[in-house]
Amino acid sequence: MGTENSFPLSDVRADESCREEPFGGLKLLKIVIYGTGYVGLTTGAAMAFLGHEVTCVDIDEAKIASLRGGKSPIYEPRLDELMELAGGNLRFSVDPAPALSEAEVVFVAVGTPPMADGNPDLTAVQSAASSIGRHLGLGFTVVVNKSTVPIGSGHWVESLIAEASGEGDIRNLRNRCCVASNPEFLREGSALCDILYPDRVVVGSENPTANEVLARLYEPILQQSFTAPWFLPRPEGMGAVPLVATDLASAELIKYASNAFLCTKISLINEIGNLAEKVGADITHIARGMGLDARIGGRFLQAGLGWGGSCFGKDSAALIATAKEYDIRMPIVEAAREVNYAQRDLVVTKLLNELKILKGRTVGILGLAFKPNTDDIRDAPALDIAQRLIDRGARIQAHDPIALDRASCQLNHSGIRFGPTAEAVAAGADALVLTTDWAMYRDLPWKRMAKTMANPLILDGRNFLDQAQLVNAGFRFLSIGR
Ligand SMILES: NC(=O)c1ccc[n+]([C@@H]2O[C@H](COP(=O)([O-])OP(=O)(O)OC[C@H]3O[C@@H](n4cnc5c(N)ncnc54)[C@H](O)[C@@H]3O)[C@@H](O)[C@H]2O)c1
């Protein structure tokens, strides 16, 4: 506090506009969020639920129209309920100008999809930053980068804002605005719990005021001082949440390093699983035996078809690409990727071993989303596996309880046929592959399904099903790493 570029915290909001402060006198803020995707929308709903005044903006008019009509364009458990609870605190617009002119905190939560060279495409971040610069208000604004961006992007965003604001010189801009990094660690499918009950909050900025404003913004979460919504109960024994306040580059790197670690953990257990299978061991027992060591921990040791989703592949590639700029190799992260994408070949290998010929065979795929409890199909193992089987001449029929609509819209030329139920994709199939561990797949009418198949063979790609139950139902049962 008290640096040339900072402003007194009591001025974060003008006094006359202070609203009620339900969390022990905490100041509520006017927030704008760029991007209403999996991160922006869930963050917006959570911040609005905590009492802040939130405007979510997006360039996608259809998304905004849908949100204004009370319908979330993404599937995330309990999001509809939280949005309803947030009520009038949560607004949506395609026009950032009115809300931005009064905003105290602006989150950037736009997509950073991967490019062919591994670097993320920063076009959306660039356009959001320019828009912020153009519409910046007269008060002080903390711009918070929640998008996962390469190291140094915070400084770049600051320069874009300065340019668009007409300040030109960044030093002038710093009287009105500063940029912070606040990486997001939520998992799809449990996003709201991950936001409200995080393991930690990381904020990074060169400006101490930014870190203080963010500490204030996160206060109810850090202190767990809010009343939990009945449908998102606070985990038992949850205490205060640690805040890691650091510099921009470290915050940006914490995000990539965390994902790289998780990717590596999963790939390591898969590598061990491949050996376990050869020597007649069981990877689920091995993972349990390893995970009970507190230094290792039992989470993210579930062997199977490996990771997918919009983050792990993209972020591990981006980390390698960033290191390359500094002439550094990341052999461990490279190996984690190699192991991961090879896991997807196991399906082809195992089905070939059993069926001998894949041409003309029908394979039913259970699960299209990259993990359960989401409709997200970005880098979903199921889609890659389906393509690898199609390349071998197989016919694919696939089901997913939630991602079916999105998949059939986006993949209508893929050759995949989409079945309305798991039973429908089993009918007439030569094999079933469980690619996503949706809870509803645990108790399917397996006996009936086995009877309708041309060949009752199932490969449990997530080591999720009850082997004895499936064998009892008449299936030849395959799994991974055991
Ligand atoms: N999805 C996750 O689980 C997750 C978790 C942590 C971090 N992240 C990171 O957060 C960022 C967002 O991810 P996501 O999954 O929410 O993406 P998403 O694709 O679901 O949503 C991005 C949204 O940004 C909008 N957008 C693009 N350009 C815009 C602009 N100029 N102005 C306003 N809106 C714009 C898009 O229309 C889209 O609705 C990415 O950098 C991602 O790596 C994602």
Ligand SMILES: O=c1ccn([C@@H]2O[C@H](COP(=O)(O)OP(=O)(O)O[C@H]3O[C@H](CO)[C@@H](O)[C@H](O)[C@H]3O)[C@@H](O)[C@H]2O)c(=O)[nH]1
């Ligand atoms: O033991 C495990 C755990 C996960 N997975 C797979 O790994 C992928 C990712 O799962 P998960 O991490 O639960 O979901 P994401 O929503 O992709 O979340 C990851 O990516 C986000 C985006 O960066 C981060 O914010 C989160 O912290 C990080 O967990 C999925 O395909 C899972 O099936 C496994 O194969 N084995």
